[in-house]
Amino acid sequence: MKRAVERIVHKPDRLGMVGDGFRVFNYIPGSSISQHRISPFLMLDFNAEYDFGPSDHIRGVDVHPHKGFETVTIAYKGSVAHHDSSGNSGVIHAGDVQWMTAGKGILHKEYHEETFSRSGGPFEMVQLWVNLPKKDKNVDPHYQAITAEQMGLHVLADDAGEVSVIAGNFAETMGPAKTYTPINLFNLRLKAGKSVHFDLPENHHAALLVINGAITIHADTVNEHDFVLFGHEGEEISLTASQDSLVLVMSGEPISEPIASYGPFVMNTQAEIRDAIMDFNLGKFGVLD
Template identity: 30%
Template sequence: MIELVIDARRKDLGGFEVGRVLPFHSRRMVGPFIFLDQMGPAEFAPGSEAINVRPHPHIGLSTLTYLFEGEIMHRDNTGATQAIRPGEVNWMVAGKGIVHSERTDPLKKTQGGPMHGMQAWIASPTELEEVDPSFHHHGEDGQPAYENAGLFARLVAGEAYGAKAAAPIQSPLFYVHWELAEGVRTAPPPGKGAGGYSERALYVAKGEIEVGDRTFHEGQMIVLEPNADPTVKAIRPSSVMVLGGEPVGPRVIWWNFVSSSQERIDQAKADWKAGRMSLPHEDDLEFIPLPDVPATPEPAPVKPEPTHPV
């Protein structure tokens, strides 16, 4: 029933921790999901730096930001400026190249407050890697939701359970947020054997769940066998992200770049180093320079570390 269990690797980013789940050395992707981070949970003191990710580039992927608590201000060089709050979705298509920053609004910094959320990267299909970049924000009404008897489920992106979310996905996938009361039982979307998705996983963002006869806690991803049809039970109140989809093929990931081609990665590195990628108009006074780390062929561990907590 269970193919692999991945423990999030916790990393202190100066004031709060991020748990990195994907990529993992023995499991690079789940469907098209090539990167997954849990941001926090954290409580920022008034006047603290909070989230402060300077402008940086991406190619060949879409980023999906989803919050349980807090607020982040997104800016990019398509002209988008958009705050994201709990229950909303920021979906950014990098395509042939985009530059963005993610920061806490100065007023929010003075107030302090909580931060808890998820950041995912979704690799683009080969034929869509070089589309024009774009940004899409969707409020809570863009994500179908269901609530009954201690189960809350929100379809953050893709298609599942007969519903479809608003985010403009590029390949078959699903991304679901569950809030489970103690004792609640539910199930992920069907797997390959039942005509569903080829690859699926559960990530425990908070709490403790039971899958089959095994128990899993916060910070663990459970990668399911393709034909598994498990029941999930909440041992205590839990927040779980359920995700998966169809593979898009092998990908190279270096820093913030994802591509089916090493040559395209090398071109993106040269473009960023030479200043050929414009900065966001409203956030153009600083940027993150290209890391001074030589490229390492796959399947060696990814390096350098991606910029993101978000």
């Protein structure tokens, strides 16, 4: 059974800045798609392609806390570096993904990698926040640094394109990311005039973002930078590219628990939010300059 398009969200009119290095359009929850409706996904920010220009000043986001969820940073163009209060650091380049589990609390900063910042060039990123179930909200913070070469790669029939699988699976091609709840996350590259058909579990919430290009889904036209929320019924998704296209596809099993969020803290109750703020103020997330 085909899975119908419930809603198409065009690129928001309002542009936001995260620090001075991320020029983002917010689709979740800013487009009035609630966190419960798209659970386990909590937030999606898209830095559409933009050239910040060369700079001796390293742009980015200064030290900030996270607790109770995961951040997934997907690099399409440009390079991002990070440091945290556990002593971890790293760099992701185009095609790479950084999957950070904040768990019981961490301080973090992320910024344009120094060499890229000095040279400038196109910068294109997605950051997705993924909720953790209550039983896992206090796990120790950790990272999965996933390079482009580590992704599951599925080559589509009829020279239609390819799918880079970050998490879950596409047509039995598995992604390397380890997740706390069932999630599918992949980048689909589809050549102009070509089509692809695939299934997403009916018990998952499902959506996609057209990073580049334009597609049709069943009979619906979806343009560059449009976000699509799928309905609840059916499994089959059919896409046809009207031009060479890159599409981020996501689906996940809903976490049927209360959501209490305050900025960078996502817990189950307001009391837990107050505890998280207290822990942060008491320095329990560590120290990061």
